[in-house]
Amino acid sequence: MGWGVKRLSGWDAMLLYSETPNVPTHTMKIAVVDTTDSDRQFTFDLFRHIVQRRLPVLEPLRYQLINVPLKLHHPMWLEDCEVDLDYHLRRVTVPSPGGRREIDDLIGKIAQAPLDRSRPLWEAYFVDGMADRKVALIVKVHHALADGVASANLLARAMDPKGPTHGDGDVKARTPPSRAALVSAAGRDHLEQIKRLPAVIRDTVSGVAKVRRRSRERGKHPALAKAFSSPPTFINHSVSPGRRFATATLALSDVKQTTKHLGITINDLVLSISAGALRDLLLRYDGKADQPIVASVPVNTDPSARRISGNAIGGMFVSLPVQLDDPSERVSLVSVSTGIAKENTKLLGADLLGRWTAYTPPPVAPAAFRWLAKREAQMKLYNVSVSNVRGPDERGRVGGASIGEFYSVGPLTPGTGMNITVWSYVDQVNISVLTDDRTIGDAHEVTDAMLHEFGEIRRSFGLSSELTEVETAMAQADDAGRGEKQAHGGRW
Secondary structure, eight states, X not given: OOOOEEEOXXXXXXXXXXXXXXXXXXXXXXXXXXGGGOXXXXXXXXXXXXXXXXXXXXXXXGOEEEXXXXXXXXXXXXXXXXXXXXXXXXXXXXXXXXXXXXXXXXXXXXXXXXXXXXXXXXXXXXXXXXXXXEEEEEEEEETTTBOHHHHHHHHHHHHOTXXXXXXXXXXXXXXXXXXXXXXXXXXXXXXXXXXXXXXXHHHHHHHHHXXXXXXXXXXXOTTSOOTTOOOOOTTOSSOOSOEEEEEEEEEHHHHHHHHHHHXXXXXXXXXXXXXXXXXXXXXXXXXXXXXOEEEEEEEESOOOTTOOSBOOEEEEEEEEOTTOOXXXXXXXXXXXXXXXXXXXXXXHOTTHHHHHHTTOOTTTHHHHHHHHHHOOSOOSSOXXXXXXXXXXXXXXXXXXXXXXXXXXXXXXXXTBOEEEEEEEETXXXXXXXXXXXTTOSXXXXXXXXXXXXXXXXXXXXXXXXXXXXXXXXXXXXXXXTHHHHHHTTTOO
């Protein structure tokens, strides 16, 4: 047998190096399956059979890490590895009554533990016990393996009922390369990196000059946060190992009506909703919201529908005007802030940061991130992570049953105890919030604040604040079990 390997990109490697016991860097993808329209019972055994049949065409799920001797270069992926489905596939029963709150609590527990790096970096959970004959499929995937766009494409391939399979699901495993071959490949790759370095430096100098020149032309914006000056908040601290998770669903029709009426993008609306919700939470936990905070917003640099692995992301830092009381003023200022951030990203080069990550020194990076993850000092770059991804427009099916809902959330980062991820799915806009258990006791406080803020934004612009009930999604979480957490100041 031969071997097939490929080098982790700089971004892939950074997401691997930045993982620590208290800050794992996997993502979560959750599909809620409605089995009522299926002509056969959707069981764990059926799910296992589907995965076994699909596995040959879901190539990233068969990748396994190989470290280069002496950490001379970023690790590599060994392709076509054996996959022990007895390990990767797990069955869990959600507590009664099996609604949104119960499944969210379960996902929070699943999110806590890092993935085992000695195996392909994913796990899948089949969750029964849900109300209304629903079943949840929870997939835990390391971010080094796939970003949001790659995950969406991989999901589409997995859900495609006419998609290809290969034989009976058996895969001929490859043998790993020798130490000598790994060292030789590392040397060749380093030579290529050295050749590319002058262009990276030149583009960096040029991009920084363009951003500074454009900043002077714009003039000052005192209501926006300054670079590298995010303020201290209850969100920002050394992240704890525990996790809290919450979801909520908006009607896509309400979202589109709002963006059309306001003349803004869906991304601007998501950031505006986040700003208003975070203002409420800052007033509740910090007792003040007197200066803007900063959101880290990922930017995709390769939207290809064929890409099913790897990370092609940049990032922009958007000022969130939580200091403003009026929702309409916040929306206007968010639009200004995102416009500036997008322009800066374009001038600097959306892929520039990713190009620099290729030069991260493997022997030093993990230790540096472990130190960073334990620091209590204020994160100066940003306060919170907020992302918005367009998901599938058509309802998927698996095992003859339709996928009624889909949710996704990214990881927490050092010094930042909250991640807000929004994915659209057919007629839904699904909000997922991940926090640690030090930031907040019940992550549904965040989703509740976001639903309330969406209504307030609509009301302030003359639209109805009554939100459309999404019949294809689970009912919103109730307040059961929240009293004890709030009695402790919202923290555990």
